[in-house]
Amino acid sequence: MYTEQVMDHFMHPRNVGEIEGASGVGTVGNAKCGDIMRIYLDIDDDQIVRDAKFKTFGCGAAIATSSMATEMIIGKTVKEALAVTNKAVMEALGGLPPVKVHCSLLAEQAVHAALWDYAQKNGIVIEGLEPPVDDVDELEHEDEEE
């Protein structure tokens, strides 16, 4: 059901962990739905993402998308990181089964939440960045519920 790339990022996830004194931390999702992602960012004075780490409670796709999302934003500017969409993460993973698309959205939202935390801490406005939504997962699932 998963592509080789998803399996690779699940079996050998990149950037698992925490960053002490991170520039920004974002946590999205909820345990009720079975997915929680937390992303830590280390951003330097030039607004470049020097490092990113993640912790994820969730399925194989959730872990793989977190891993891929962190890979895709390391070395990017804050603006470029913000432009990494869930679609881009999915494409990099060679696609996801339809029921797992929300995992990629969660990864995008986790990056945004961490960037928002960074912006708030530093009094910066990042153009196009919206404040994080609570219960991203529930919002996503609304129309799927019976």
Place this chain on the structure above:
Amino acid sequence: MIYMDNAATTGLSERAFEAMRPYMMENFANAAGTYSFAAKSSAAMERARGQIAKVIGAKANEIFFTSGGTESDNWALKGVVEANAAKGRHIIISAIEHHAILHSADALKKQGCEVTVMPVDADGLVDPKTVEAAIRPDTVLISIMAANNEIGTVQPLEEIGEIAHRHGVIFHTDAVQAFGHIPLDVDKMHIDLLSASAHKFHGPKGVGILYIRRGTKIAVFMDGGAQEKRRRAGTSNVPGIVGMGEAAQAAMEEMETAMPAVAALRDYMIARIEKEIPFVKVNGHREKRLPGNVNVCFRFIEGEGMLMLLDAAGICASSGSACTSGSLDPSHVLLAIGLPHEIAHGSLRLSIGENTTREQADEVIEQLKVIIPRLRSMSPLYEDFVRTQA
């Protein structure tokens, strides 16, 4: 490969396969034929009917062949409701029934049937007293499973059956997980209808039975030819039926010797998991439990990742997490026993059988001791938990 998903399906036994083989090849006759070539097939079928009846203390003419547990469950619920409409349209089921029962009940509800769902306690047991209290003058059926497919809890069938009969209500039990694994007696347990499926006890897939106690009012399920006394039409699946009969007889012969060993291995696995892996919860009743069922929740992790890592280690198992159930919610069984969502997501079912060895059990536990900490090291829930402990 280590196969620990026997509750999902079992492998066909050599003995059942050998019994089936002639009826797939040289004895291919339609059992309904009038020539002597067909008589062999119909005789083999009737022999199987007897073999199966014996397992549950029934008479051979009370066994009706179906395509499996799901069909039998559908037939029991829908057939009883249809045939007893004059009495009423109220049925009683439990919250932890298989989807074949739950969704049949939903379908009946849409047709105006009323359904009372019995809760279960933290071990997954139905309280017979609450069943009795739920009976109404228009109650036509009580359907409570013999043993649960996920957590293995065995229900007090005898008490529930006694209550049903005292109130003149038909009693059905979905015994798909129990048949051939634990003793069942339709008279002692006051059972009127019983569903079973061959592939859960080393028989072939696609064949099962509905036991119908003589005199039970139940509608015809499949219209067509005269098979199964005109109550379930369709050309008889002779090889399947023969294989099921042989597997049923083998299961009965071996129950007393094989099952205590399976149960001992189950208890050994549960004890080791509880002792050697922290933050674990055992699901289901500890004693009133299917011999082959191990079901535990590991806190702070989600089941699918666990299954994927087990699979990578060559181990087949299952989970009641949302990701594996194909819906957003974890298993209805785990929620019904009162588990919060986040704990239910971390469930693991290991269903062992007669062929499971101690070495395999040890290997699975050694793998879990690596996999669980690995997933926890990635879990923000575990990170938060550790922080609160510091």
